[in-house]
Amino acid sequence: MHILILGAAGMLGCKLTERLLRDGRLGRHEISKITLQDVVSPRPTAAAIPLDVIAGDFVGADAAAALVASRPDVIFHLAAIVSGEAEADFEKGYRINLDGTRYLFEAIRAVGDGYRPRLVFTSSIAVFGAPFPAAIGDEFLNAPLTSYGTQKAICELLLVDYTRRGFLDGVGIRLPTICVRPGKPNKAASGFFSNIIREPLAGENAVLPVGDDIRHWHASPRSAIAFLTHAASFDAAQLGARRNLNMPGLSVTVGEQIAALANVAGPSVVARIRREPDASIATIVEGWPRNFKAERASKLGFAAAETSFEDIIRIHIEDELGGSFVH
Numbered sequence: 001m002h003i004l005i006l007g008a009a010g011m012l013g014c015k016l017t018e019r020l021l022r023d024g025r026l027g028r029h030e031i032s033k034i035t036l037q038d039v040v041s042p043r044p045t046a047a048a049i050p051l052d053v054i055a056g057d058f059v060g061a062d063a064a065a066a067l068v069a070s071r072p073d074v075i076f077h078l079a080a081i082v083s084g085e086a087e088a089d090f091e092k093g094y095r096i097n098l099d100g101t102r103y104l105f106e107a108i109r110a111v112g113d114g115y116r117p118r119l120v121f122t123s124s125i126a127v128f129g130a131p132f133p134a135a136i137g138d139e140f141l142n143a144p145l146t147s148y149g150t151q152k153a154i155c156e157l158l159l160v161d162y163t164r165r166g167f168l169d170g171v172g173i174r175l176p177t178i179c180v181r182p183g184k185p186n187k188a189a190s191g192f193f194s195n196i197i198r199e200p201l202a203g204e205n206a207v208l209p210v211g212d213d214i215r216h217w218h219a220s221p222r223s224a225i226a227f228l229t230h231a232a233s234f235d236a237a238q239l240g241a242r243r244n245l246n247m248p249g250l251s252v253t254v255g256e257q258i259a260a261l262a263n264v265a266g267p268s269v270v271a272r273i274r275r276e277p278d279a280s281i282a283t284i285v286e287g288w289p290r291n292f293k294a295e296r297a298s299k300l301g302f303a304a305a306e307t308s309f310e311d312i313i314r315i316h317i318e319d320e321l322g323g324s325f326v327h
Contacts, residue, residue, distance in 0.1 A: 001029040004067060006058055006104070007078035009038035011181055012122070012224055016076060019225050021047040026074065027233025037067060038079070059100035064107035071111060074232050075119045077104065082188035083126060086148035087284065097151035105158055109167040119159070120231045121172040123244060125217055125289045127153040135291040138246060145287035156244045163243055171231045171239065176219040176249035176305070180316035189284045193218065197261055197313060200272035203326030209278035212255035215290040219249045219305035220315045226303050234301055248298060248305045250312070251291035260309035265325055
């Protein structure tokens with residue numbers, strides 16, 4: 001099996017690559033080759049599986065055609081610019097998040113000759129917009145309130161149509177906000193959800209731009225990788241015509257996040273959080289979903305996410321900090 005990962009240098013791309021290299025297989029199939037693409041060169045660890053690393057923009061007909069010319073069996077489409085950047089730069093958001101996806105789908109269609117890869121598209125809960133019910137079910141209307149959410153929603157519709165026409169075998173997964181993200185802060189409007197945990201655990205100060213009552217939907221990087229690998233390997237015929245799924249997660253308030261941090265790491269770590277209200281971020285976040293009933297995904301075998309935010313914090317300490325933190 002040949003696997004192509006777009007956006008392979010990002011956090012999820014790196015972790016997905018590590019998981020596939022470690023397992024050596026995806027579902028019932030042994031992996032024969034992995035192609036990694038991103039705007040910067042992905043740097044995977046040495047592995048027995050042959051790796052092809054491509055550094056460059058994937059947007060454009062020629063670039064997309066080159067990526068699928070070798071007919072990869074599974075394509076993980078993780079490439080995107082994040083929510084805050086897509087809101088700040090309208091043209092860039094649509095060029096990368098929408099046009100890039102359309103070029104990719106068209107390149108797959110142009111191969112023809114029965115080529116129909118499994119394509120896993122990382123969508124977002126940003127495809128939904130307020131007002132919300134207490135918990136969003138599988139039938140809730142897509143009505144995004146941001147450019148990023150709009151771009152993802154359009155791509156979801158394209159995924160369904162190209163699948164319906166037999167050009168690809170698409171599965172769209174609407175990921176919760178992934179927390180705690182390792183590395184440095186990015187331009188995502190949701191970045192503070194990770195920042196207020198990651199930085200204090202590393203002995204650094206963090207800024208909280210919203211109130212403690214903001215509620216949101218989270219899952220750990222571990223859970224996200226499990227969602228991706230299952231989406232690539234389960235029998236997608238079970239989806240029928242509805243190809244996009246809400247992923248499981250955990251609904252907590254910012255205040256509950258901070259309380260969990262205190263329980264795991266103590267008050268001295270929590271004291272590193274500095275409250276600096278930011279109206280622009282608060283406006284974006286207030287239009288995001290807060291809670292879900294991911295019943296359809298659960299019935300299709302997607303594993304439950306964490307059941308407490310303490311678990312999410314402990315996973316970060318174990319996976320990213322070597323089991324310890326700065327008190």
